Amino acid sequence: MRKPKIVTIAAKERRHILRDPRSLVLIFLLPVVMILLYGYAVNLDLRNIPLSVVDYDHTSSSRLVLERMVNSGYFSVTGHYGSVAQAEPDVIAGRSFGILVFPVNFARDLYRPAQPARIQLILDGSDANTATITSGYFSAFLATLNQAGAGFSVRPRILYNPDLESVKFIVPGLAGVLLMMICALMTSVTITREKEFGTLELVLTTPIQPYQVILGKVLPYIVIAFLECLTIVGFSHVWFGVPVSGSLFLLMGLTFGYLFCALAIGITISAAVESQQVAMSLAMVATMLPSVMLSGFIFPVASMPLPLRLLSGAIPATYYLKIIRGIMLKGVGWNELWPNFAILIGFGVFFLLVGMKKFKTRLG
Amino acid sequence: MKVVKAIIRKEFLQVFRNPFMLRIIFVIPIVQLFVLGYAITFDITNISLVVRDGDRSQTSRLLVEKIRGSGRFRIRAYEPDQQRLKWYFDNAAAQVSLAIPRDFEADLANGRNPALQILVDGVDSNTGIVANGYIQQIVAETMSQLERNHPAPQMKAPAGEGRIEPKVRVWYNPDLESRNYMLPGIVAILVMMTTVLLTSTGIVREREIGTLEQLSVTPVRKWELLLGKTIPFAVLGFFLLLLALTVVAAWYRIPMEGSLGLLLFLGFLFVLCNLSVGLLISTLSSTQQEAFLLAFFFIIFAILTSGLFAPIHNMPQYIQYMTYLNPVRYFMEVVRGIYLKGSSFAYLWHQGAALLVWGLAAFWFASLRFRKQVS
Amino acid sequence: MADYAVVAEKLIRTFGGFRAVDGIDFAVERGEIFGFLGANGAGKTTTIRILCGLLRPSGGRCEVDGIDVGAEPEKVKRRIGYMSQKFSLYEDLTVAENFRFFGGVYGMKNGDIVQRQMELFGRLGLEEVEDKMPGELPLGWKQKVALASAVLHRPRIVFLDEPTSGVDPISRRTFWKLIHSLASQGTTVFVTTHYLDEAEYCDRISIMEAGRIAAVGSPAQLKASYGGQSVEEVFIRLLRN
Numbered sequence: 001m002r003k004p005k006i007v008t009i010a011a012k013e014r015r016h017i018l019r020d021p022r023s024l025v026l027i028f029l030l031p032v033v034m035i036l037l038y039g040y041a042v043n044l045d046l047r048n049i050p051l052s053v054v055d056y057d058h059t060s061s062s063r064l065v066l067e068r069m070v071n072s073g074y075f076s077v078t079g080h081y082g083s084v085a086q087a088e089p090d091v092i093a094g095r096s097f098g099i100l101v102f103p104v105n106f107a108r109d110l111y112r113p114a115q116p117a118r119i120q121l122i123l124d125g126s127d128a129n130t131a132t133i134t135s136g137y138f139s140a141f142l143a144t145l146n147q148a149g150a151g152f153s154v155r156p157r158i159l160y161n162p163d164l165e166s167v168k169f170i171v172p173g174l175a176g177v178l179l180m181m182i183c184a185l186m187t188s189v190t191i192t193r194e195k196e197f198g199t200l201e202l203v204l205t206t207p208i209q210p211y212q213v214i215l216g217k218v219l220p221y222i223v224i225a226f227l228e229c230l231t232i233v234g235f236s237h238v239w240f241g242v243p244v245s246g247s248l249f250l251l252m253g254l255t256f257g258y259l260f261c262a263l264a265i266g267i268t269i270s271a272a273v274e275s276q277q278v279a280m281s282l283a284m285v286a287t288m289l290p291s292v293m294l295s296g297f298i299f300p301v302a303s304m305p306l307p308l309r310l311l312s313g314a315i316p317a318t319y320y321l322k323i324i325r326g327i328m329l330k331g332v333g334w335n336e337l338w339p340n341f342a343i344l345i346g347f348g349v350f351f352l353l354v355g356m357k358k359f360k361t362r363l364g
Numbered sequence: 365m366k367v368v369k370a371i372i373r374k375e376f377l378q379v380f381r382n383p384f385m386l387r388i389i390f391v392i393p394i395v396q397l398f399v400l401g402y403a404i405t406f407d408i409t410n411i412s413l414v415v416r417d418g419d420r421s422q423t424s425r426l427l428v429e430k431i432r433g434s435g436r437f438r439i440r441a442y443e444p445d446q447q448r449l450k451w452y453f454d455n456a457a458a459q460v461s462l463a464i465p466r467d468f469e470a471d472l473a474n475g476r477n478p479a480l481q482i483l484v485d486g487v488d489s490n491t492g493i494v495a496n497g498y499i500q501q502i503v504a505e506t507m508s509q510l511e512r513n514h515p516a517p518q519m520k521a522p523a524g525e526g527r528i529e530p531k532v533r534v535w536y537n538p539d540l541e542s543r544n545y546m547l548p549g550i551v552a553i554l555v556m557m558t559t560v561l562l563t564s565t566g567i568v569r570e571r572e573i574g575t576l577e578q579l580s581v582t583p584v585r586k587w588e589l590l591l592g593k594t595i596p597f598a599v600l601g602f603f604l605l606l607l608a609l610t611v612v613a614a615w616y617r618i619p620m621e622g623s624l625g626l627l628l629f630l631g632f633l634f635v636l637c638n639l640s641v642g643l644l645i646s647t648l649s650s651t652q653q654e655a656f657l658l659a660f661f662f663i664i665f666a667i668l669t670s671g672l673f674a675p676i677h678n679m680p681q682y683i684q685y686m687t688y689l690n691p692v693r694y695f696m697e698v699v700r701g702i703y704l705k706g707s708s709f710a711y712l713w714h715q716g717a718a719l720l721v722w723g724l725a726a727f728w729f730a731s732l733r734f735r736k737q738v739s
Numbered sequence: 740m741a742d743y744a745v746v747a748e749k750l751i752r753t754f755g756g757f758r759a760v761d762g763i764d765f766a767v768e769r770g771e772i773f774g775f776l777g778a779n780g781a782g783k784t785t786t787i788r789i790l791c792g793l794l795r796p797s798g799g800r801c802e803v804d805g806i807d808v809g810a811e812p813e814k815v816k817r818r819i820g821y822m823s824q825k826f827s828l829y830e831d832l833t834v835a836e837n838f839r840f841f842g843g844v845y846g847m848k849n850g851d852i853v854q855r856q857m858e859l860f861g862r863l864g865l866e867e868v869e870d871k872m873p874g875e876l877p878l879g880w881k882q883k884v885a886l887a888s889a890v891l892h893r894p895r896i897v898f899l900d901e902p903t904s905g906v907d908p909i910s911r912r913t914f915w916k917l918i919h920s921l922a923s924q925g926t927t928v929f930v931t932t933h934y935l936d937e938a939e940y941c942d943r944i945s946i947m948e949a950g951r952i953a954a955v956g957s958p959a960q961l962k963a964s965y966g967g968q969s970v971e972e973v974f975i976r977l978l979r980n
Contacts (some may be wrong), residue, residue, distance in 0.1 A: 020651060020653070022649075022650070022654050023651070023653050023654050023657055024365075025655065026654065026657040026658065026661065027663075028658070030660070030661060033661070033664075033665070034664055037664070037668045037669065037683075038664065038668065038677065040680050040683060041668055041669050041674065041679045041680070041683045042669075042673050042674045042679075045489065052489060052514055055425070065528070084540070091535070094675065094677060095545050110528070116508065116527040116528065116529040117527070117528050117529070118528070118529050118531050119528055119529075119530060119531065119614065120531045120532075120533060121530060121531070121532045121533070122533045122534075122535060123532060123533070123534050123535065124424070124535060125534035125535050127545065127675065128407075128542035128546075129490075129542065129673075130408065130543055131534055132494060133490055133493055133494055135494075135497065135530075136408075136493050136494035136495075136496070136497030136498070137493060137497065138497070138530050138532065139497040139498070139500055139501040139530055140493070140496050140497040140500050142504075142528050142529070142530050143497075143500035143501065143503070143504050144500075145528060146504055146527050151394050151506065152471075152472055152477060152478050152479065152480065152482045153477060153478075153479045153480070154482060154499075154503055155479050155480065155481055155482065156482040156483075156484055156500070157481070157482065157483050157484070158484050158486040158492060158496075158497050159450070159453055159483055159484065159485055159486055160485065160486050160487050161486030161487050161489060161492075162452075162486060164486055164492060164493060165489065166489045166490065168487070168489075169488050177497055184657075189652075189656075193653075196573075197502035232398060236511070244708055261660050273384065275382075276652050276653070277385070277565050277569060277652060278382070278384040278385065278388070280565070280652070280653070280656045281384075281385075281388045281561060282384070282388070284561075284660070285388060285392050289392075289396060292397070293399060293400055293403045293404075294399070294403055295645075298673075299403055299404055299405060300405075300488060300491050302401050302409070302410040302411060302412065302459075303405045303407050303408055303410055303473075304402060304405060304436075305402050307402050308399065308402055311399075321613045322456050324456070325487055326456070329487050330454055330487070332454045332455075336454050336455050351428075359397075366843060366846055367846055368841060368845055368895055369843065370839075370843020371840075371843075371844065373840070373843070374829070374832065374836075374840045375830055377831075377836060378829070378831050378832065381831045433757075532943055540926050546902045573827070573830070574823065574825045574827040575827045575828070577793065577823055577827060578821070578823060578827040578828075578841075578888075579793050579844065579872075580793055580818070581792070581793065581816060581821040582816055582841070582845055583813060583816040583845065583846070584844050584846045585813075642904065
């Protein structure tokens, strides 16, 4: 039986890929390095937030509250100062992130039920992110303290990520961003490269159909992308303990929908441009940037203004992030995730049709 | 110099002839600037909340009202079934849930210490923490207000511990407007990305299409070629910087405490440094694809260790050493210093010096690596 | 030593274990049209690249215009012109812009470049395609543009690597007429080709085979030595041995 033409093209493409080992190394090294950097350098977890303390009260109550704060693990004390003015240089220099101030009548107010006692926290607002979160920690901490005498209690329970490690949040998102970019990039580059060298025209003079050429060229990259996904999941699991709570099999299956979408985008890009340089830049701009900014990868979409929230719905990565985070961190399954999959397939089909049509008009 | 001029002229011609490239150089970063200015928000609002009010008392309704009125939460649903709450989380329909048990009001009055149950989606840990903090704060404030208005006689009198209220004050950026802090940094990153990408494929491209060979046969000297390929992009990169700063000033109206002249001068050094790095990448690659991937690598590293998302002094020591190779690290200090603190040349000159030194070193390495010989 | 334009003495170039150029000797007189023939893969392009200073010799030496290329490649480049197999021109620059660019790179004054452009474009009939992109031109025209760019700085020696590959026979003949007029002005032309019939146009030829020079001489001499009516026959007889 004669080998189908698609396989022939795919085999040739594979030879091309293997002949460029450096690119291959970079493709697989990139996610590993990014995961490491995220895990160690950009650790958004806040522990031991350094605070300077100004205690105007000097009572056992103020000391007790301070002790409890430090014991919570969220705060640490960099120094005790006599006044806010004396503590300020530390904040300016970045040695401490804020100043905790116990007012003069702190202990006295504690015993007066009518008037609540106050603790002031002065924060370095230039890092708004840390400031917001520190404020959140502080409120939560005091709320816990308060419950002792409030007559009711609030029991918070953290689902899925009880230690609140941000690396578990970031890493699955990384997969979403990188996979999209690699697929779209590689696909658009490989087709455009043949255009640049004129060999695409050559192949098309043979009795082969354009769709066979394109699918054949794209096939090896699907394999690479799958391997990349496994690398990301595997490495983050082994190194950072990111769990795979759901079915790995299901994850791979649903990832296929995402890859299909990414490849379709790559094909559309290559149909529209003539040179590799433009293809690469366009691939990055059209896939990676929106995926990073608007998919919920780092920045919460809910907090964005409405137009951006709507835009987020047009980005494939948004849906894939729900899939991969759902499976890895929440352990959900097909029942919860199939709408996302369907949307990804829909996107993929749309781009594929657009891309193929553009190819036909270009060549026809 | 004539030779360098000829090369510069050619590069400009090539860039302007290619409409795509122009759009990518200027339009895309500016569009990003607009989008990112609104997308990069660390403010946590519009948190989707599911409420289960099992009590339906005046107290519980007041609680829910206060939460809704805070403007921070968006109540997605009122779920009657306790067991169903987790469903919302599994389907990413809600990030926080509040469950008020039956007889909450009654138990409160009788001193039976009822418990409110909060579930928080911990996947996005930051949002989770902040949301938890908000809810607890609102609950605490509501309940204490209730207590003051209608003191319940059988409430347990606090044995030495009364309520503590947090009073948070924010310095330097009272509205916690992340934009003032983030946008100058974003400008630095956008300029870096564009300039590095532009130059990283420059030399390899000529090698791949064969014109490098033709150039190699001429008496053109290495430094003339490298300089000729760098200068046009220095001009374009600097122009992009100007454009971005204009957007920041005119659209976002972010005030600049310090000197614009100093910013532009150091900005120019920054552009040159990035270009040298791009050039170095170009001489290290054998294909355009490789150059792009390598550039991308560098860009990611530069963004993550720039100090934009997390302060450098919080990073592990060995990573801190690596950041000395990151041009953005220096320029981040410059933009933030000039915008937010009004820093002067006396304070910032060593950032500029670092940029200059690193830029020259990268250029020098590039010229060492680059050979006019084909093989 | 007589003043030769190009000399090679036991020139060797290896790539890893493979000897692409295996100890060749030849000398080219000034003003000569020297044809460097051989099948594909015989080592012609490698030799030309060495002579142009693009590759370092692994052994032996060569001189171009009296300069040791292995020792001082950069010094040679001012005096030579080169036309590659791929006709390396910038696809996004017009013909005129390409020309002016290379003129600038050779450090020529603007006035000189303009004059040269008028001269060469006139002689080669390139005025009508001045403002076109190389990509739009048929191969025969691209070849003329490439040649113009190679000689614009009036080099004394010109290296042409397979300049007529893939070009139609009429354009090939026209091209060789141009080469002749170049040579008649005193320029030495070193040409590689795998079209054996073009050998007749050369003053002397050498035939390269598997890294070695199998024969050197004028077409007439070779036909006499090895027998045969055409260079092609000489070639076949040579290889049969």
